[in-house]
Amino acid sequence: MAKKSYSFYPGCSSQKAASSSNYQVSVDTMCKELDIELNEIPDWNCCSASIGYAGGGELPRLALSARNMALSEQAHGDQDIVATCAACWLATKETQERLHDDQGLLAETNQALAEAGLKLKNDKKIRHMVEVLIEDIGYQELGSHVKKPLEGLKIAGYVGCQTNRPFGIDGESFENPKYLDKMIETVGAEACDNYEKKVSCCGGALAFSEPEKSQALIKDIIESAYDNGADMIVTPCPVCQMNTEVYQDQINAKYGTKFKLPVVYYSTLLSVAYGKSAKEAALDGQIIRAKQLEDIAGK
Amino acid sequence: MSYNQDMIEKYRGNFLKEVTDNVEEGDWVKMCMQCGVCSGSCPLGPHWEHPPQEIFMMIRANKREEVLESTSMWMCTSCYNCIARCPRGLPITHIMHGLATYSQRLGLAPQNQPTQKFANLFWKNLVKKGRVNELKLGLSLYFMNGFGEGIKTSLKMKDIGLNMLKTKRMSPMEYFGGHGCKDIKGLHAILKKAEELENARIGKSGS
Numbered sequence: 075m076a077k078k079s080y081s082f083y084p085g086c087s088s089q090k091a092a093s094s095s096n097y098q099v100s101v102d103t104m105c106k107e108l109d110i111e112l113n114e115i116p117d118w119n120c121c122s123a124s125i126g127y128a129g130g131g132e133l134p135r136l137a138l139s140a141r142n143m144a145l146s147e148q149a150h151g152d153q154d155i156v157a158t159c160a161a162c163w164l165a166t167k168e169t170q171e172r173l174h175d176d177q178g179l180l181a182e183t184n185q186a187l188a189e190a191g192l193k194l195k196n197d198k199k200i201r202h203m204v205e206v207l208i209e210d211i212g213y214q215e216l217g218s219h220v221k222k223p224l225e226g227l228k229i230a231g232y233v234g235c236q237t238n239r240p241f242g243i244d245g246e247s248f249e250n251p252k253y254l255d256k257m258i259e260t261v262g263a264e265a266c267d268n269y270e271k272k273v274s275c276c277g278g279a280l281a282f283s284e285p286e287k288s289q290a291l292i293k294d295i296i297e298s299a300y301d302n303g304a305d306m307i308v309t310p311c312p313v314c315q316m317n318t319e320v321y322q323d324q325i326n327a328k329y330g331t332k333f334k335l336p337v338v339y340y341s342t343l344l345s346v347a348y349g350k351s352a353k354e355a356a357l358d359g360q361i362i363r364a365k366q367l368e369d370i371a372g373k
Numbered sequence: 374m375s376y377n378q379d380m381i382e383k384y385r386g387n388f389l390k391e392v393t394d395n396v397e398e399g400d401w402v403k404m405c406m407q408c409g410v411c412s413g414s415c416p417l418g419p420h421w422e423h424p425p426q427e428i429f430m431m432i433r434a435n436k437r438e439e440v441l442e443s444t445s446m447w448m449c450t451s452c453y454n455c456i457a458r459c460p461r462g463l464p465i466t467h468i469m470h471g472l473a474t475y476s477q478r479l480g481l482a483p484q485n486q487p488t489q490k491f492a493n494l495f496w497k498n499l500v501k502k503g504r505v506n507e508l509k510l511g512l513s514l515y516f517m518n519g520f521g522e523g524i525k526t527s528l529k530m531k532d533i534g535l536n537m538l539k540t541k542r543m544s545p546m547e548y549f550g551g552h553g554c555k556d557i558k559g560l561h562a563i564l565k566k567a568e569e570l571e572n573a574r575i576g577k578s579g580s
């Protein structure tokens with residue numbers, strides 16, 4: 075397949091030494107194998123996710139994403155924008171939609187952007203990395219690179235909220251999207267078909283501000299994965315990953331549970347299945363080690 | 374006169390109109406048919422003073438202060454369950470965010486509400502350099518309830534912090550600088566202009 079090129083919006087959490095820097099490492103590894111070129115948007119800024127609304131009004135928030143989109147048009151005008159973070163993808167895509175539907179807001183946004191010499195056309199698609207994998211690469215091609223099938227592993231695909239609603243992935247349902255399960259099967263592992271908490275919310279940013287209330291949600295998400303016999307959880311979102319991985323000890327202390335379930339990214343799974351080393355797959359970024367994947371990567 | 378007083382004068386008992394004119398996506402509120410699906414969708418449902426459907430009813434019933442001073446909107450996790458399910462297609466998530474923004478502008482937002490504080494810290498943090506500094510955000514979050522509380526929370530979060538450090542998913546160097554936009558001046562100019570334009574539209578002067 076010919077090289078595919080995209081304008082890339084990495085987002086704050088993927089930066090070096092930030093909470094999902096490990097996601098970025100495995101994405102880079104995966105993309106290299108699949109001949110996907112990611113061209114970082116020069117000087118991108120934070121999109122304010124879904125929690126910017128206290129300090130920022132509608133227009134300032136739209137302007138944040140609009141700046142990124144305008145910079146992308148300027149630097150790689152012929153390329154779709156791709157994000158790996160669900161919150162970044164959603165915020166940017168919502169901006170695109172809102173400015174498309176409301177020409178008045180678009181005019182105001184452009185007035186603001188002009189302060190920094192920028193202008194937005196708003197004509198390129200905003201896509202999540204999993205859309206690129208599914209739609210532009212395809213399951214068959216994804217599968218053809220597998221060198222070490224992840225046989226014997228049972229994995230719960232935790233889709234979460236924001237990669238699923240309100241936009242979701244084309245052709246998938248809100249209540250039971252199948253694409254993560256299909257990816258799990260593509261790399262030779264078994265998917266938990268009846269994972270009840272697949273699209274449940276983990277609390278998102280409120281895991282910081284309302285830790286106890288959110289941890290009650292997270293507990294159910296992990297418990298359900300165990301109930302379905304999962305060896306690990308896989309997710310497409312850095313916030314989901316962080317929330318379901320790092321609080322397991324606190325949940326154990328509070329509820330007397332014995333959780334120790336690794337939570338990895340789809341890009342981690344693909345990298346390991348593609349025969350990459352533990353380091354290339356960023357397994358060293360797991361707080362709860364994914365021993366089974368380490369063993370496969372070490373073979 | 375305060376912005377809040379201005380608005381009270383201007384809308385004199387027509388809170389639905391006030392919301393329609395001033396709240397993000399507020400013109401949708403009149404479309405709600407009170408089916409209650411949204412209220413059953415919020416992950417933190419039991420913790421909402423008034424779930425979304427009730428909020429929409431209260432807006433029509435002119436319960437201005439009760440709505441705007443409520444902690445409810447600050448319980449929204451932005452899960453988009455409601456938007457996916459609402460039979461009338463209301464952008465409920467955005468209306469909740471919009472009501473929160475508006476209550477804050479009016480000076481009516483509940484003080485000491487953790488998410489209200491966190492959301493403000495988040496905005497300040499990102500505006501400063503154009504990108505979020507997770508370490509400083511984390512620290513200011515833990516210390517937002519004062520120093521004593523901060524030490525307690527930090528101790529509770531210590532193990533998580535150590536784990537993040539060990540896996541290189543956090544760096545103490547972030548405290549001294551860290552990531553940011555190069556054209557921060559340009560970004561600030563954009564945000565300033567956007568704020569001015571929005572304030573002019575909603576009749577708010579200064580900030």
Ligand code: SF4
Pocket residue numbers: 084085086087119120121122123159161162165505
């Ligand atoms: S998701 Fe969060 S951290 Fe990432 S860019 Fe958007 S706001 Fe910044």
Ligand code: SF4
Pocket residue numbers: 160233234235236237274275276277278279311312313314315317450451452
């Ligand atoms: S599951 Fe949690 S982190 Fe993931 S998108 Fe939903 S709220 Fe955000």
Ligand code: SF4
Pocket residue numbers: 404405406407408409410411412425426429458459460461462463465
């Ligand atoms: S789901 Fe929609 S129509 Fe039903 S109560 Fe909620 S907002 Fe109103």
Ligand code: SF4
Pocket residue numbers: 411414415416417425448449450451452453454455456465466469
């Ligand atoms: S997005 Fe907010 S309002 Fe909608 S269901 Fe989720 S928590 Fe409730």
